[in-house]
Amino acid sequence: MTVRLRYAPSPTGHLHIGGARTALFNYLYAKKLGGEYILRIEDTDQARNKENAEVGFMNGFEWLGLNWDEGPRVGGEYGPYSCMERLDIYQTYTDQLLAEGKAFHCYCSAEELEAEREALSAKGETPRYMGKCRNLTAEERSAHEAAGRKASIRFRVPDDQVLKFHDMIRGDIEFESNGIGDYVIVKSDGIPTYNFAVTIDDALMKITHVVRGEEHLSNTPRQLLIYEALGWALPEFAHLPLILNETGKKLSKRDESIVQFIEQYAELGYLPEAINNFLALLGWSPGGEQEIFSMDELIAQFSFERVQKSGAIFDSGKLAWMNGQYIKAAELDRIVDLAIPFLQKAGFIGADYDRAWVSQLVELYKDGMNAVSEIAELSQMFFATDVAYDEAAQAVLSEESAPTVLAAFRDQVQELPDFNADTIKAALKDVQKATGFKGKQLFMPVRVAVTGQEHGRDLNITLSLLGREKVVNRLTQLVQ
RNA sequence: GGCGCGUUGGAGAAGCGGCUUAACUCAUCGCCCUUUCAAGGCGACAUUCACGGGUUCGAAUCCCGUACGCGUCACCA
Missing domain, CATH: 1.10.10.350 (Arc Repressor Mutant, subunit A)
Incomplete structure (x- = not known):
């Protein structure tokens, strides 16, 4: 059986380094085992979806060279590859769970749920849904319906179960079902939640290895329950360590202490192979002395056994050094092409310029640059009319x-x-x-x-x- | 607060019970090369692995506790 791995982003923003790294690890492992790498868009959050995010993601992956075997643009036999096109599929399984009594309608309002969470928190207990609508009678349901209340659908979590799974990075992990309240699988607008959609999609798309960030670790037991309820076999799991900023905090998308969007790196004159190389080493290490790896070498050497459990701190200084290594090794013409827009943007050269001269200029600085954008600062005195002496x-x-x-x-x-x-x-x-x-x-x-x-x-x-x-x-x- | 995960130098990290007097890389500092400047080469940089117990002939490596950090507890993913 060939392995199938996927990266399933929600189209709510720009492709950032955490997402790119997760995608890369999925890609590397799939390629190493001669399997398929799939891109799927998890767009169940209607409110947060952004118009062009999906395109941005795909452009970013194409720039990085992480080409997907199945997914948007390329298709595949397990499509469609975005949740909003799969609504009827989810409906089938929702109906099945409802019919088997494994899920139920819930009419609680956001305010009621909030009050419940606060009360539990105050008592020092895990805030969770306590099962208010678990056993509604047909009359109670009709009354709510008549009152115009919209129902969400919740999964009936069994009591006193120990939910175990194996993680390729962390080993055996257990959660108790009692800590998990009956959670929503279909929102009151009829759209499934992430936990429900992702499980169905992974199962139906025959995903063999689910590789994602550590923040999903505590979602896994919820998904386990769905696999079980629907009679599906479990995939392998791997939860990657979080990427931390230089102060050791989880990378928030609003964190400006480091450059974290792939397109920003492209704009700064970073080379995609440097980004891939650096990202591969964020949490994974091959153990030897080598630091610079081609994509083929990464594919050949990658394994989850060598992914660390602790958070990986993003060291932008090292990324800069690594990019410098790639710039030095790159063909001059390629760097010249990348440098020209920076020189034009700085107003140093116009639309017409002497390519031979620019080429010599870039060659002069090529070995010392960590990002092609530095060319403007470095060569500024070539274009200045007056020299300033500090x-x-x-x-x-x-x-x-x-x-x-x-x-x-x-x-x-x-x-x-x-x-x-x-x-x-x-x-x-x-x-x-x-x-x-x-x-x-x-x-x-x-x-x-x-x-x-x-x-x-x-x-x-x-x-x-x-x-x-x-x-x-x-x-x-x-x-x- | 519950649950889960982690804790090796200025930084990223290797280490999976003896081969470790703790790899490798970035940064820093020296030296070499260069009549300048870079790049490059060489070398220095944790007697010590959060702390306290224990297991063992032997522990950074296994176990327990403490501290600290992080994640997660949503009709977000």
Whole structure:
């Protein structure tokens, strides 16, 4: 039997790193075992569904390369792949549970339920539904109906049962049914709740491994009860550790301490393979010394035995480093393509630009960038009309070697028949011979005078890309 | 509060009873390379695994308790 795994997001927002990581783990395991990876949209929350969220999710997954074998856009024999298109399917099972007495209509209002929860809480007990409408007579039901009350449908949770299941990451887990009140499986608007829909969908779509975040651990016993009531075999479960922010708290979508939406990473010039690599290591580790993994390597090595139980703290510094590794290894042309929009957005280049020149500029900085967006900041002095000298820069320029070196170099540059990295290098050598200054005393004044910065990349190439005119102008301003 | 899960350095983590004088990575700090600047190479960085008991010849690894953290208790997923 081939394995079938799924990622089932609710279309209520943007694809965030937690969702992408859950999807990735599902994908990796499915591919490792030669099975299928399915995308399904869990859109039972009509109030929170967002118009284009589903499209955003799919675009995000396509960008990451997590292609689904079945689901929206691609179809499949177990469709449809979103809950709102499956309402009639749920109806069949709702009717069955009702007919067998495993579910019942509940007419309690939101206010009544709220009061009940508060009362239980006050007594120190688990707030839960105590079964008010569990055994309504036909007369009582008609009375409620006549009064215009809308019914939700609740699952009748059996007393005194121990609900056990095995988790591939956490081992055997038990819950007591007494801690679980009769929960709603169909809302009063006729739409099933997540717990009900997800169970039916997983069973009908022949999902063999349910892999999701730890926040679903306490939902599992509720779902177990449904599998049992409908006579279905249980899938394997795996509950992934939560992703925590740098202060150890669960990542909330409103948390701005870290960048957490996939599209933001795309916009910042992160490479999808870096994101996948980093996400794979969030909670999972192969154990060896390797840090950089291709997708094929991840697929080959992934296993749930090596997923940790404790929360995984999102270390954005390490992600940045990893992205830098991928940028360094990437083809220059690819990075140039990604860099151009940033340069245009900064107003440094227009719609028409010299591709060869931009390409050299990007090449100059490629090995030192952690995100392609950094190109704008890094290369800003190439496009500035005036160079600003901060305190540190001024300190360098007031070194005793500065006036002599700058004047000599300016003169050399003006004489140069050709202005390129090689001739600049030779000119610098000549300045050294003529002035007697070398090393830091020679290079730093030139670097700072022309770029305004003490740090930068290869000086010869930097100057050649800047062009003779800018170099001479900047030097002349200081020599005066 | 009930239930559930966790707790290894500045950070991410490996470790599954002896091979651990606790991998690897990020960050930091040195050194090397480079006449400058980066990148790169090399090295340093937890005598100790939340705390207290216990089991064992032997524990970061197993058991119990305490503390702390997190998740969850919805007609949200």
